[in-house]
Amino acid sequence: MRARASRGLVAAVTTAAAVALPVVSAVPASADPNPAGLSQSVKVPSVKQHLAKFQQIADANGGTRASGTPGHEASVAYVAGKLRAAGYDVTLQEFEFPFFREITPAVMERVSPAAKTYARNTDFKVMTYSGSGSVTAPVQGVDLTLPPSPTPNSSTSGCEASDFAGFTAGNIALMQRGTCNFQVKAENAQAAGASGVIIFNEGQPGEGANDRRTLLSGTLNEPTTHIPVVGATFAAGSELAATGTTVRLAVSTESDLHRKTRNVIAESRKGDPGKVVMLGAHLDSVPEGPGINDNGSGSAAILETALRAGHLPTRNRLRFAFWGAEELGLLGSEHYVDGLSAEEKARIKLYLNFDMIASPNYTLGIYDGDDSDKTGAPAGPAGSDEIEKLFETYYRTIRQPYVGTDFTGRSDYGPFIAVGIPAGGLFTGAEGIKSPEEAAKFGGQAGVAYDKCYHQACDTIANISDKALTINTGAVATAAFVYAYSRDLPGGGTPAATRAGTGGGGLGADHDHGDVSE
Structure with missing residues (x-):
């Protein structure tokens, strides 16, 4: 430091x-104030008032x-x-973005060999930018590795169009996490005639972010896939890989490529x-x-x-x-x-x-x-x-x-x-x-x-x-x-060259807005 x-x-x-002292008065420009007094002016009860307002806004909308x-x-x-x-000085910076939401809660049920209902957001979750549809069809595994390889991120399931050689159009494609992003998998399945897609976690045990058995939460990046696409736990996916499995998959979503929203920038x-x-x-x-x-x-x-x-x-x-x-x-x-x-x-x-x-x-x-x-x-x-x-x-x-x-x-x-x-x-x-x-x-x-x-x-x-x-x-x-x-800020010079390797990883260890890749 x-x-x-x-x-x-x-x-x-x-x-x-102890963030509960009186608000500090403005200091003269020539003074170098003690940050202790300034930081104490930020009171938690006031922070919670903002949280209460956000809750009130949500309740009304x-x-x-x-x-x-x-x-x-x-x-x-x-x-x-x-x-x-x-x-x-406040700027509301408007931009377009591809909007997505679930209209009604999704359903994933095994019809045969024995009926079973899977829990939404526990066993499976709709991927962001999934298409809509209600289908009941046989499940067909695509280049699965069961039991899983001991090496995470090694499965290539659904990453190449050739993985779908012999795929029966109308079936639900069952794929495994690994190597390529979910959009590639879903688009390959759609091109092969799949009526729906289930992508389940890869299966390697681990602690926290490194556990690849947990619920797979992901995004397809943009609404290019028009069939239902969900992520699932390794347990659910490996269960659905059994021969003779038929599944009902029902997803209802809304996507809009040109929805507008705004950043608030205050200087x-x-x-x-x-x-x-x-x-x-x-x-x-x-x-x-x-x-x-x-x-x-x-x-x-x-x-x-x-x-x-x-x-x-x-x-x-x-x-x-x-x-x-x-x-x-x-x-x-x-x-x-x-x-x-x-x-x-x-x-x-x-x-x-x-x-x-x-x-x-x-x-x-x-x-x-x-x-x-x-x-x-x-x-x-x-x-x-x-x-x-x-x-x-x-x-x-x-x-x-x-x-x-x-x-x-x-x-x-x-x-x-x-x-x-x-x-x-x-x-x-x-x-x-x-x-x-x-x-x-x-x-x-x-x-x-x-x-x-x-x-x-x-x-x-x-x-x-x-x-x-x-x-x-x-x-x-x-x-x-x-x-x-501070007279000596960490970024005192010109920013360095673009840094590589900042994406991916950390499911659960970092804030997850939906994995885009494996």
């Missing part, structure tokens, strides 16, 4: 967890705040109104415009629920931080982003970064991402900027290691344990690290299963998902850990104020 930032951080986090729906538009209006009133009017400190969180939920943990929690924390910082004469320029269409593949943040010139990218010295920071069965995860665990995704761009160290210092100072979580590219930091902008942030877990070791470290229940309401209607205001929200609100505010006044 660079010296000035370290000194400011230690001062800030000494009392940062069919239970969802998904991009392309009135619930998301109402969320945009609420956030933008608050930020304008606090003095920010302070103070500080050096050549040194931008950027914080972001996605504002949209999935269509199935109100998205209060995912990601009302991150949105509410950075919103309240922005409101408390709006009047301050910061050294560096603060910019806050509330992304649209994250749940459909980081579309809002990708649109934003793609529209930046080289000069505009160079002005962004760091990006902090907060996606699911109050999971009820939480761990306290810090994005692994330096690849210190030597597993999974590589290190972030230069400077990401310093951001990781800042959050580590925060947790150590308030005597809280923490773990690293990989930059898998599956939340809104992805487009930023792809163009070399230093990044970091926090994540408390999604649908992955908490290990006994994690339960011993953080409390909670081993063998249970970090967020058992992940991407479901029960992700309500009741689905929040107050302790995790309090801890991480302090972390968000501390990082914002330390970097707002």
